[in-house]
Amino acid sequence: MTEVVKATQGLSDQILSQANRYKDNHPHKTLALSLARIAAEDATPANSSLEALLNDRPMPVDHITPIIFATAQYADTQAGVSRDFGAMTSEEWGKYLSDLFHANDPVIMRVLRERNVQSFILRRYFPAKILARMAFGDAPINALDVGCSLNLGLQAVSKDQGGEMFPGLNVQDIPQEAYSGRVNVSSGLGIDLHEPDVDWITSCIWPDHESEKDLIRQTYEKLNGQNPNIIFRRISALELDKYPELKERFDLIIASGMLYQLTPEEEKIFLQQIGQVAKPKAWFLATDYPKGVSYKQPFSYTTWAQQVIDTKFNEQLEFIKADDPFTTVVKPGKDFVAIEGRK
Incomplete structure (x- = not known):
């Protein structure tokens, strides 16, 4: 099992390492690149929210991107919104995540803290x-x-x-x-x-x-x-x-x-x-x-x-x-x- 991480100075590098597993323009990579930038920032609202999330809920680094992606899709489904997350660029993800973490919506943050990525095949x-x-x-x-x-x-x-x-x-x-x-x-x-x-x-x-x-x-x-x-x-x-x-x-x-x-x-x-x-x-x-x-x-x-x-x-x-x-x-x-x- 992948090592469980909290928010640390090296978190950005760990997320980047995961991102490089994927081809350019794969949604996993574009989202991970945005998260890595947020993790490298100093005391921005998005950085503080990400740190708070990972300090409350330590998780394997390879789980961070999937849980955030799933939460984003789930939030849109619950709101009746249709957004093409798969086509978003790294810059668009950056703005979306900054807005998401800045809003600190209690429902979304609860999903991030409590849910696990699940599959059904x-x-x-x-x-x-x-x-x-x-x-x-x-x-x-x-x-x-x-x-x-x-x-x-x-x-x-x-x-x-x-x-x-x-x-x-x-x-x-x-x-x-x-x-x-x-x-x-x-x-x-x-x-x-x-x-x-x-x-x-x-x-x-x-x-x-x-x-x-x-x-x-x-x-x-x-x-x-x-x-x-x-x-x-x-x-x-x-x-x-x-x-x-x-x-x-x-x-x-x-x-x-x-x-x-x-x-x-x-x-x-x-x-x-x-x-x-x-x-x-x-x-x-x-x-x-x-x-x-x-x-x-x-x-x-x-x-x-x-x-x-x-x-x-x-x-x-x-x-x-x-x-x-x-x-x-x-x-x-x-x-x-x-x-x-x-x-």
Whole structure:
């Protein structure tokens, strides 16, 4: 995980370093260049507001630009304003940010202090559909989705018959019988730190993936509330032991795109918590970035499966590989065949 930073004299250089990861005119870079200039200023209202934000809420330097971009889009959505943030120059961003920080709007500042960048990519739940069919067949299961975002993943898993609930998916070398048929989710729980908010989720999308916004809204309209046995609760994944009704409750536990956000100590606590809410024989499925990956290196987005036996985790099995974080092309991992032998 990237080092957490507060406002420091070297903050401008750190933001510039992040900006140089991107091509010229990419909105991430133009915004980062403006933020770097503000960070280098001395005692201006914008500089003071940025410092106050980062002192109140230390965060990895590579999270600063995305959270500000998402907040800007969210503020416009809530105000009914349509602005093309993707086309703004660094100078236009500079003026926008100076006005934003100078106004010190309490609603916007609260979003900056409290919200995390969130994503929702429905295709990431396709591996859960496969695992559930392979491990449980038609048997009823209790499922937990940790960091559920819009809480639609389990809805799709329970409604899908043969991959049709995951549009844009290109399945390669996985036999259709592995994912044919419904998953009998008799009870499902999605947990997250924030209530499902489709406006916030779409605000977190960069302009070069604009089509994902429409897909998310269409998915929300189609799936929200379809299975009334799947509910949402606002619960921290690090505090599951505070809820005795969840102890040894779940057959299948899913964590999609969240582990990389945890520190090593938080990940240790998280896995301990998962062991407590898993049934004596359960499956844990995690889809995430590979550890230690560099943005300059090509990588596959990996789904790992682990059996949980009496709170203890068996070895990680490489279940599914995807060619990109949007999980458009999926292939079997090297341990795919081993899953069926461990029902």
